[in-house]
Amino acid sequence: MKPRNLLVAAVVLAALSGGVWWAKKHPQSASSSSTASASNAKLVEIPDAQIQSIDLRKKDGTDVTLQRANGKWTITSPSQLNADQDAANSLASSLSPVTADNVVEDKPTDLSKYGLKTPSLTVTVDEKNGKSQKLVFGDDVPAGSLVYATANNDGKVYAVASSVKSLFDKSANDLRDKRLLTFDSNHLTRIDVDSAKEDLEFGKNNANEWQILKPQPYRADNFQVEELLRKLTDAKMDLSSSADDAKKAAAAFASGQKVATAKVTDNSGTETLEVHKNKDDYYAKSSVVPGVFKVSSDLGKELEKNTDDFRNKKLFDFGFSDPSKLQLQTGSSDKSYVRAGTDWKLNGKTMDPGSIQSFVDKLRDLSATKFATSGFTTPATSVTVTSNDGKRVEKVEFAKDKDGYLARRDNDPTLYQLDGKAVDDMLSAGNAIKPVASGGKK
Numbered sequence: 001m002k003p004r005n006l007l008v009a010a011v012v013l014a015a016l017s018g019g020v021w022w023a024k025k026h027p028q029s030a031s032s033s034s035t036a037s038a039s040n041a042k043l044v045e046i047p048d049a050q051i052q053s054i055d056l057r058k059k060d061g062t063d064v065t066l067q068r069a070n071g072k073w074t075i076t077s078p079s080q081l082n083a084d085q086d087a088a089n090s091l092a093s094s095l096s097p098v099t100a101d102n103v104v105e106d107k108p109t110d111l112s113k114y115g116l117k118t119p120s121l122t123v124t125v126d127e128k129n130g131k132s133q134k135l136v137f138g139d140d141v142p143a144g145s146l147v148y149a150t151a152n153n154d155g156k157v158y159a160v161a162s163s164v165k166s167l168f169d170k171s172a173n174d175l176r177d178k179r180l181l182t183f184d185s186n187h188l189t190r191i192d193v194d195s196a197k198e199d200l201e202f203g204k205n206n207a208n209e210w211q212i213l214k215p216q217p218y219r220a221d222n223f224q225v226e227e228l229l230r231k232l233t234d235a236k237m238d239l240s241s242s243a244d245d246a247k248k249a250a251a252a253f254a255s256g257q258k259v260a261t262a263k264v265t266d267n268s269g270t271e272t273l274e275v276h277k278n279k280d281d282y283y284a285k286s287s288v289v290p291g292v293f294k295v296s297s298d299l300g301k302e303l304e305k306n307t308d309d310f311r312n313k314k315l316f317d318f319g320f321s322d323p324s325k326l327q328l329q330t331g332s333s334d335k336s337y338v339r340a341g342t343d344w345k346l347n348g349k350t351m352d353p354g355s356i357q358s359f360v361d362k363l364r365d366l367s368a369t370k371f372a373t374s375g376f377t378t379p380a381t382s383v384t385v386t387s388n389d390g391k392r393v394e395k396v397e398f399a400k401d402k403d404g405y406l407a408r409r410d411n412d413p414t415l416y417q418l419d420g421k422a423v424d425d426m427l428s429a430g431n432a433i434k435p436v437a438s439g440g441k442k
Contacts, residue, residue: 040099040100040101041099041100041102041103041156041158042097042098042099042100043097043098043099043100043135043149043151043152043158043160044095044097044098044125044133044135044151044152045095045096045097045098046095046096046125046127046133047096048089048092048093048095048096050127050128050129051068051092051095051125051126051127051128052067052068052126052127052128053065053066053067053068053125053126054066054091054092054095054123054124054125054126055077055122055123055124055125055126056121056122056123056168056169056170057121057122057124058120058121058169059118059119059120059121062078062171063077063078064077064078064170064171064172064175065077066083066088066091066175068088068092072085073085073088073089075172075175075176078172079172081172081176081177082176082177082182082288082289083175083176083177084175084176084177084178085177087170087174087175088175091167091168091170091175094164094167094168095125098135098151098160098164099160099164100149100158100159100160101146101158101159101160101161102158102159103156103157103158103159104148104157104158104159105156105157106155106156107155107156108155108156108157111138111150111157114138114139114148114157115138115139115148116136116138116139116148116149116150116157119136119137119138120137120138120139120147120165121136121137121165121168121169122134122135122136122137123135123136123137123168133151133152134151134152134153135149135150135151135168136149136150136151137149137160137165137168137169138150140162141159144159145161145162145163146159146160146161146162147159147160147161147162147164147165148160149164149165173239176239178236178237178239179233179235179236179237179288180235180236180237180273180284180286180288180289180293180295181232181233181235181262181264181271181273181286181288182271182288183233183264183265183266183268183271184266184267184268185229185233185266187266187267187268188204188229188264188265188266189203189204189265189266189267190202190203190263190264190265191203191225191228191229191262191263191264191265192262192263192264192265193228193260193261193262193263193303194260194261194263195259195260195261195303195304196257196258196259196260197304197306198215198306198307199214199215200212200214200215200307200310201213201214202220202225202310209222210222210225210226212307212310212311215307218307218311218312218414219311219312219317219412219414220310220311220312221310221311221312221313221314222312224305224309224310225310227302228302228303228305228310229264231296231298231299231302232262232264232273232299234296234299235273235284235286235295235296235299236293237289237291237293238293238294246291246292249283249291249292249293249294250291250292252276252278252281252283252292253276253278253283253284253285253292254276255278256276256277256278256283257276257277257278258274258275258276259275259276259277259282259300259303259304260274260275260303260304261273261274261275262274262275262303271286271287271288272286272287273285273286273287274286275295275299275300275303277300280297281294281297282294282295282296282297282299282300283295284299308370308371311371311414313367313368313369313416314366314367314368315363315366315367315368315396315407315409315416315418316363316364316366316385316394316396317392317394318364318385318387318388318392318394319364320364321387321388322339322387323339323360323385323386323387324338324339324386324387324389324390325337325338325339325384325385325386326344326356326359326360326363326383326384326385326386327382327383327384327385328359328381328382328383328430329381329382329383329384330380330381330427330430331380335433337351337356337433344356346433346435349435350435350436351433351434351435351436352433352434352435352436352437353436355429355432355433355434356433358429358432359426359429359430359432359433361429362422362425362426362429362430363383363385363426365422366407366418366422366423366426367418367422368407368416368417368418369417369418369419370417371414371415371416371417372406372415372416372417373415374415375401375406375415376399376401376406376408376415377399377400377401378399379397379398379399380398380399380400381397381398381427382395382396382397382398383395383396383398383426383430384396394409394410395409395410396408396409396410397410398418398423400420403417403420404417404418404419404420404421404423405417405418405419405420405423406418407423
């Protein structure tokens, strides 16, 4: 016989032996034969909104209890901890419903042979109506990715997919909120960064846009501030580290150089994160959880940024909203283009939309290369843009200097240094605005 045929025969023999062993280990009684093939039996179905607490108890005695109050989950055992709301909600949603692949035995006389006498995992769910439901998981089924289970002492033994058990086989670390800062970004009102270089403070204006409040009032680059927030949000505990690793992190933090202390304030109060640098690594201590944890260099470098890194270098704030009025004044020339529906008009004449759009695009792209403190002389040009249904009016004046142009916004002391070509291209686009071609739309 060829080696390949021998291998096939060996595999078939092993499968048959497993089937014989299974039949001897779990003989079916006549009373159970009718239900043994039943599939998709529903063990429990508990609506998420009805769940008040979930208790997970393992064979080794470890216990995790989740409690929900006012829509928020908290870990109450083995100790009081903040819960990861997404992980807890996912666990709760797994209970609606839990189904079995089949019924193994309708009226078992010996649960020990299924591992259900001393179960590997017991899930107890308390509902708001005072009712309690229980899922019990035993040994793995010898053949297939299944596990034995019972539900609510209904007297039956089920075979449930192992993946179902995995949904509930969670530790406190799996369900714990691992964020070093737990602020609510939707209700954040202030960010403070006290660094070795300078102190920064950010706050929201009436338009819900970030502004720099310290060291001086400046327009903030919303993207840069949101990036700082994202990295603060992403700072998490590494709960897989050993006790020795935790001691080393604490020692590195204590001997390291302070980078900054970040403070975030929402409607619940203020949380702080102090970050130190030791050689090339960054370590953080939070006011939310005890301990010192290594954090990413991205966060450390973000906290090392200075004021100018967060300042808004754009000359205009209208962004991608459509302006309703454009005013270009150069010397004695003063032109006001007004939008009427989809048309742009100058003194009653309809302008070519392509030339208007080119001018708007150049204005939208104007951005400072750096900030200046002096040198602005007599303005040579001014541009006023009205947008947001007339609620936003932005006037910017431009003056030539040795490096190109300096610009300043109305009611803003900041001086913006601009590349000369960018401003010249904007002025050329403004001068190129023309009426629609003869025979076009009037």
